[in-house]
Each structure stands twice: as structure tokens, then as C-alpha cells.
Amino acid sequence: MKVKKALELLSSKYGKNRAVLFKCDVTKDINVIWKKMIDSYNKIDILVNNAGVISETVPETAININLTALIQLSFKFWEANRKDKSGNGGTILNIASLCGVMIEQYLPVYHATKFGVVAFTRSLGHSFNYERSGVRVIAICPGFTRTQLVANMPNATWDETIFEAFLTRTKEHSWQNVDAVGKATIEVFEKAKSGTAWLIEGGKPIKEVTYSDSY
Secondary structure: OHHHHHHHHHHHHHOOOOOOOOOOOOOOOHHHHHHHHHHHHOOOOEEEEOOOOOOOOOHHHHHHHHHHHHHHHHHHHHHHHOHHHOOOOEEEEEEOOHHHOOOOOOOHHHHHHHHHHHHHHHHHOOHHHHHHHOEEEEEEEEOOEOOHHHHOHHHOOOOHHHHHHHHHHHOOOOOEOHHHHHHHHHHHHHHOOOOEEEEEOOOOOOEEOOOOOOO
16 A cells, blocks of 8 residues: 555654554544544644545535545644644645636536635635634645546546546646655745645646636
């Protein structure tokens, strides 16, 4: 399992108990796993919301994992870390997607959840909330990346014609490896302001997502 190998690598590099694996289902176990993490480490400085699926045929699965669980964990972290309630501040890093920035016709449910992630990030991370809480909230929006999520796509789409068209479309995109996203994410973490979203696509330099309309 890739997670266990990563755990072994981190432990050998940084020392025993510096990396620990807690297995959970984010749709059911949030309260339990949060308590377990706090009991183990007392405080958490960074939360990365990375769980995600493509599930066009069962929309509630995508919504529950991609969006609802992310919101619930973010509020857990925000309440525990907010400076106006004796916390130490911190950073929430939400993994959105290129599909949270642009619209194509292939994955409407996935688009909806990832737009939701970006909107939630921009709202919770708004300067009004950040200035009193000290909790920075950022979204990254990776483009086409070679992950297991993409490998599982044939079982997740809602229409065979759509899937075939999507496969053709993917050949027009620039693909990137996971390590490229990891390096770019570190750069985002080091420089990004709260409430911002960042595009990581095709190995190009990171780019802040901007919105021309404001109300």
C-alpha cells in the first residue's frame, strides 16, 4: 500500500512517531478521528483536506466526501485553532481542482463539489475571518494529474458517450505527476494569503485564481 510505504519513508527520514497513520472514513468517523488526533498531538498546525472521489452515478458519495467532510473537518480545525478563542492559528489547505475553476461538460457532479470547495475556501478564508482567527484557508486547484482518481474514472462516469468524449479531451491537456503538485503546493503554502485559490497545471508556475466580478 502506497500510504504504508510513505509512512515508512517519513519515519525513517524524520524519526519514529513523526508520521502516524489513522485510518478513517471521512463520511462517518470525523468526530472520532479528530478526538484521536487531538488526544495524540494536543494541537494541529496544518490541516490538508485531500480526500476526493469521482462519482457521477452516485452524487451523494462525491458530495459527502469531496465537500461535506471537508467542511466539517475545516470547522473542527478552525474552532480549535482560532486566536480569538485562545488558539494558535494555523493553515487549512483544501485540495480543489482545475474543475473548481473552469467548466467542461463531462463531470457535472465533480465540478459542483470542487466549485463548492473553492467557494467555501474563499468565504471561510475571507480577511474578516482570518484577522480575528489567525486561521489561514487556502485552496489549490491541480490540473490533470496522474493519480488513482483518474485511473478509477471508467467506473465513475454517468454516460458512456460522455466518458469517450472525456478521454479524447484529456489528450489535449498537459499532464503532471504527483510530485510536481507536491512541490508547487509547498510554494503556495509559503506565499499564499488566506481566502485565495491557486492553479497548479502542467508543471507551469503556480498561478493565483482571480475573479473579475465583485459585489
